[in-house]
Amino acid sequence: MKKFSYPLIAILFAVLVGLFFSYRILQTPPGITVDEAAFGYNAVLLEKTLHDENGRFLPFFVMSIDGADWRQPVSQYYIAAVFKVFGPSLLTLRLSTVAVLILSAFLTFYWLLKILNKKSAIIGTVIFLTTPLVMIQTHMALDNIFPIPFTLIWLIFLWHYHKSKNLKYLLFAGISLGINFYTYKAMRATVPVWCVLTVISFFTEIKSRYSKINLKKFINESLSFSLGVLPFFAIIPILEKKYPGAVFNSNGFNWSSVYDFLYPYISSFDLSFLFIKGDSTIFHSTGVHGMLLLASLPLFLIGTYQAFKKRGIWLFIVAVMFSTPLLFGFVNSVHRASRLMAFIPSFVAISTLGAATITENKNKLFSRAMTVVFIFLFIFNYADFVNYYWYTYPKFARASFMPSNPVADAYENLSKIAKTNSLTPFIEAGPRQSDGQTGNFLEAAYFDAPLILWQPGTPLPEKGIVMAKLEHQPNLKTVGVPIFEYYFFVNETESIMNL
Numbered sequence: 001m002k003k004f005s006y007p008l009i010a011i012l013f014a015v016l017v018g019l020f021f022s023y024r025i026l027q028t029p030p031g032i033t034v035d036e037a038a039f040g041y042n043a044v045l046l047e048k049t050l051h052d053e054n055g056r057f058l059p060f061f062v063m064s065i066d067g068a069d070w071r072q073p074v075s076q077y078y079i080a081a082v083f084k085v086f087g088p089s090l091l092t093l094r095l096s097t098v099a100v101l102i103l104s105a106f107l108t109f110y111w112l113l114k115i116l117n118k119k120s121a122i123i124g125t126v127i128f129l130t131t132p133l134v135m136i137q138t139h140m141a142l143d144n145i146f147p148i149p150f151t152l153i154w155l156i157f158l159w160h161y162h163k164s165k166n167l168k169y170l171l172f173a174g175i176s177l178g179i180n181f182y183t184y185k186a187m188r189a190t191v192p193v194w195c196v197l198t199v200i201s202f203f204t205e206i207k208s209r210y211s212k213i214n215l216k217k218f219i220n221e222s223l224s225f226s227l228g229v230l231p232f233f234a235i236i237p238i239l240e241k242k243y244p245g246a247v248f249n250s251n252g253f254n255w256s257s258v259y260d261f262l263y264p265y266i267s268s269f270d271l272s273f274l275f276i277k278g279d280s281t282i283f284h285s286t287g288v289h290g291m292l293l294l295a296s297l298p299l300f301l302i303g304t305y306q307a308f309k310k311r312g313i314w315l316f317i318v319a320v321m322f323s324t325p326l327l328f329g330f331v332n333s334v335h336r337a338s339r340l341m342a343f344i345p346s347f348v349a350i351s352t353l354g355a356a357t358i359t360e361n362k363n364k365l366f367s368r369a370m371t372v373v374f375i376f377l378f379i380f381n382y383a384d385f386v387n388y389y390w391y392t393y394p395k396f397a398r399a400s401f402m403p404s405n406p407v408a409d410a411y412e413n414l415s416k417i418a419k420t421n422s423l424t425p426f427i428e429a430g431p432r433q434s435d436g437q438t439g440n441f442l443e444a445a446y447f448d449a450p451l452i453l454w455q456p457g458t459p460l461p462e463k464g465i466v467m468a469k470l471e472h473q474p475n476l477k478t479v480g481v482p483i484f485e486y487y488f489f490v491n492e493t494e495s496i497m498n499l
Contacts, residue, residue, distance in 0.1 A: 174228020
């Protein structure tokens with residue numbers, strides 16, 4: 001019985017977490033960003049035709065938003081694969097990141113189980129899942145969340161090497177960091193730092209600098225790790241030639257003074273930003289809750305102190321967190337929490353160490369009292385966040401988002417009516433242009449061919465149906481009910497039983 005209990009618990013956990021993080025996923029945030037629409041649009045094209053919006057066959061990077069931005073390959077092809085399996089839709093697009101979250105939660109539990117114990121792994125997974133920015137990024141089909149699983153895989157392989165001394169784990173650790181380099185643009189400034197940090201960790205384990213055995217061990221470790229990660233750096237010149245500006249921004253790295261360079265780094269650890277204000281953009285923050293849960297701050301401080309006392313792997317974990325934005329000064333990234341997702345695993349580990357220090361205190365009365373206090377603080381703090389995020393945030397953030405849910409309903413409704421009754425779908429030219437990239441995604445998701453543009457006042461074929469932001473049109477018959485200002489018309493001479 002015990003043999004089957006763990007898979008059942010894992011499945012139940014995945015279902016409950018999936019349901020919780022999927023709640024109001026189409027209402028919060030109250031719309032779709034242009035980046036989400038670009039990912040969705042190209043994912044549909046790639047899974048259907050193997051070409052992107054520019055006609056390129058399976059490109060490494062996808063140029064999108066009228067040439068304004070490059071889509072990162074890991075997230076772009078992941079969403080395309082999800083669409084291939086489950087079919088393209090706005091809901092599928094949003095749910096794709098929920099799957100990434102569930103995977104990250106399992107990886108977090110596994111890693112903490114290895115470096116601590118089962119009880120601490122459960123506590124740490126709860127800390128991870130109650131991190132506000134995790135909820136916010138899970139509700140958006142963007143690439144910000146993708147560094148988390150690959151960061152955890154890197155850390156897990158390093159742990160396995162530390163225990164087994166099998167060099168294959170360093171090869172896998174290097175590969176995971178190499179892939180991480182292409183998950184999100186901010187990782188361009190982070191992965192090189194982590195690579196150096198990894199090699200330094202090998203060097204610090206050498207007990208005698210003049211021992212040939214230790215030096216040989218250091219060289220073998222460095223080579224094994226490098227064999228995994230270097231191919232991902234070696235292809236950069238080729239990628240930059242074929243996709244100019246896709247790897248490194250065409251503006252390059254900016255340097256004006258040491259103060260300007262240090263400001264983004266120091267600002268990344270501004271406690272008011274991390275635990276109260278959050279991201280500087282409305283897309284990635286409520287504005288009144290930090291990227292990290294305020295109730296976790298005492299645990300993090302206690303854990304940091306304990307990490308310095310324990311040394312070893314814990315000093316490495318602290319170094320991972322505090323080195324993450326080391327090069328952000330080159331790109332002037334200030335108070336952008338969404339670019340700091342990669343340090344959440346190390347933050348969670350340090351905070352979990354702080355929690356373990358309290359729960360495992362020899363003074364049982366103190367331990368139990370503090371545990372109760374922190375459970376109450378976490379419940380109160382997180383409940384306040386999710387209630388605000390689900391119900392209040394959408395009201396004032398609505399103006400900043402393209403209203404995706406009702407627009408998607410309109411496109412889907414047009415598609416259903418047209419297919420059910422063998423009609424040719426049309427759309428009013430003006431509103432279609434206003435829908436922009438969101439319209440591109442919805443059109444590609446719900447229709448087999450591009451919609452035909454229709455101008456008000458022009459005749460509509462008898463076997464046609466048009467979606468327009470007009471209440472009445474001469475010689476056209478209204479069918480169904482309007483959806484988000486969109487009305488549906490057919491020719492008055494058309495007799496359709498299903499309409």
